[in-house]
Amino acid sequence: MIPFRKNLIDGEWVGDAGSRNINPSNLDDLVGEYASGDAEQARQAIAAAKAAFPAWSRSGVLARHAVLRKASDEITARKDEIGRALAREEGKTLVEGIGETVRAAQIFDFFAGETLRLSGELVPSVRPGVGVEITREAVGVVGIITPWNFPIAIPAWKIAPALAYGNTIVFKPAELVPESAWTIVDILHRAGLPKGVLNLVMGKGSVVGQAMLDSPDLNAITFTGSVGTGKRVAAASVEHMRKYQLEMGGKNPLVVLDDADLAVAVDCAINGAYFSTGQRCTASSRLVVTDGIHDRFVDAMKDRLAKLVVGDALDAKTQIGPVVDQSQLKQDEDYIAIGRQEGADLAFGGERLDRETRGFYLQPALFTQATNAMRISREEIFGPVANVIRVKDYDEALAVANDTPFGLTSGICTSSLKHATHFKRNSEAGMVMVNLPTAGVDFHVPFGGRKGSSYGPREQGRYAAEFYTTVKTAYTFAG
Numbered sequence: 001m002i003p004f005r006k007n008l009i010d011g012e013w014v015g016d017a018g019s020r021n022i023n024p025s026n027l028d029d030l031v032g033e034y035a036s037g038d039a040e041q042a043r044q045a046i047a048a049a050k051a052a053f054p055a056w057s058r059s060g061v062l063a064r065h066a067v068l069r070k071a072s073d074e075i076t077a078r079k080d081e082i083g084r085a086l087a088r089e090e091g092k093t094l095v096e097g098i099g100e101t102v103r104a105a106q107i108f109d110f111f112a113g114e115t116l117r118l119s120g121e122l123v124p125s126v127r128p129g130v131g132v133e134i135t136r137e138a139v140g141v142v143g144i145i146t147p148w149n150f151p152i153a154i155p156a157w158k159i160a161p162a163l164a165y166g167n168t169i170v171f172k173p174a175e176l177v178p179e180s181a182w183t184i185v186d187i188l189h190r191a192g193l194p195k196g197v198l199n200l201v202m203g204k205g206s207v208v209g210q211a212m213l214d215s216p217d218l219n220a221i222t223f224t225g226s227v228g229t230g231k232r233v234a235a236a237s238v239e240h241m242r243k244y245q246l247e248m249g250g251k252n253p254l255v256v257l258d259d260a261d262l263a264v265a266v267d268c269a270i271n272g273a274y275f276s277t278g279q280r281c282t283a284s285s286r287l288v289v290t291d292g293i294h295d296r297f298v299d300a301m302k303d304r305l306a307k308l309v310v311g312d313a314l315d316a317k318t319q320i321g322p323v324v325d326q327s328q329l330k331q332d333e334d335y336i337a338i339g340r341q342e343g344a345d346l347a348f349g350g351e352r353l354d355r356e357t358r359g360f361y362l363q364p365a366l367f368t369q370a371t372n373a374m375r376i377s378r379e380e381i382f383g384p385v386a387n388v389i390r391v392k393d394y395d396e397a398l399a400v401a402n403d404t405p406f407g408l409t410s411g412i413c414t415s416s417l418k419h420a421t422h423f424k425r426n427s428e429a430g431m432v433m434v435n436l437p438t439a440g441v442d443f444h445v446p447f448g449g450r451k452g453s454s455y456g457p458r459e460q461g462r463y464a465a466e467f468y469t470t471v472k473t474a475y476t477f478a479g
């Protein structure tokens, strides 16, 4: 039985005419059908969230704590089922799908706790007898627009703090992953959210997303996705004088120095560049390697790549699932062709693979002899494609690492305390890893970047309060 999932507007499941969700590991497998909202539904959802805001923002912290805790418990109890559904619709492996689901549960748990920890300051005024209170209040109606590559973790790390601090929400997930979005909303709805506090409007970005950007009644928008859409969010938000936060692309460097432990460096590079099929904003797509270790590193990478199992995301043996859809696959293949035209050497992979079922299977690709000026080194590919850029020493490695329009994350593999410390201080990225893959894993610390990767306050952890609250300074003279 194929499920038909509806949108949630003002506490009611609504919508008909739907979009189809196809499993990228098996194009004959229909995951489900989903309502595809229009601009009018987006406006209704915003109106419902606006009407629900006064009561929700003044609700007791225990009410918010209870909903978030309950959601965390249900996600944990159903982690295998939800993780499997995620892997089926997005194509990441079962281990990755279940891991991401567990992370979503941890995020809800963390923000349940944060509801009880919100505090302010009481400071003496420059005027004797006057007290100054600094408090944080909810921002209002928050629009949440998410990409397809972390279908449950990214919605979780936006929805959980938004609710914890008393905001109401209109949530528009990516078209490719409606099942995960619907599941998280269904869980929160049943956990006892009052009507209108959380609204789900699935549908096209150009229709539902655009209607959200055009609304004067959204007080804030948090967006994760591509740079192009991020710029639209920014322009529309400035037009409406609303708060906004953008998390966008990356072209993240992983520096490997001569003194690195080779096994650690290869582990970091394989995980960072190819896990989640390379479809991560934190992917290590530029491997910046010094002369002395270069050839050994490339040989070891080719050995490991040859052993990686690319296949059906739902097969427990699979290490790299399919690419998410036809258009992303075309983008990956186009960039592989561009890399060859630019003179890089395709040292491994890059070809389509046939498996038992029809799916978007691509052999992970490694370019060598790449330069940092090539398009494959400057533009985000968002697939299982990485370039080795050869450099002579640490100084050149740092310069190459920083020479990018992006600044999300970076990494270095070295046994030198001096270079590790210098890199942490001088890398122009929001997150820096030493002897670790470039992915940001911890859910309780800030996540975000610099330059073209991010705009606005950090997400996750206590730092999320910066975006989801607004500060009030109140003065009292009690006589």
Ligand code: NAD
Pocket: 145, 146, 147, 148, 149, 150, 172, 173, 174, 175, 203, 204, 205, 206, 208, 209, 210, 213, 224, 225, 226, 227, 228, 229, 230, 232, 247, 248, 249, 250, 280, 281, 380, 382, 408, 453
């Ligand atoms: P995308 O920009 O195409 O879509 C993101 C969301 O925006 C989707 O929900 C889409 O429907 C919506 N959208 C599209 N057009 C819109 C419009 N006119 N108005 C409003 N909304 C609109 O991105 P994607 O392909 O889904 O995701 C991949 C991108 O996301 C990559 O660039 C990746 O690096 C980035 N990403 C960044 C982070 C991070 O934290 N920095 C995390 C994950 C993914």
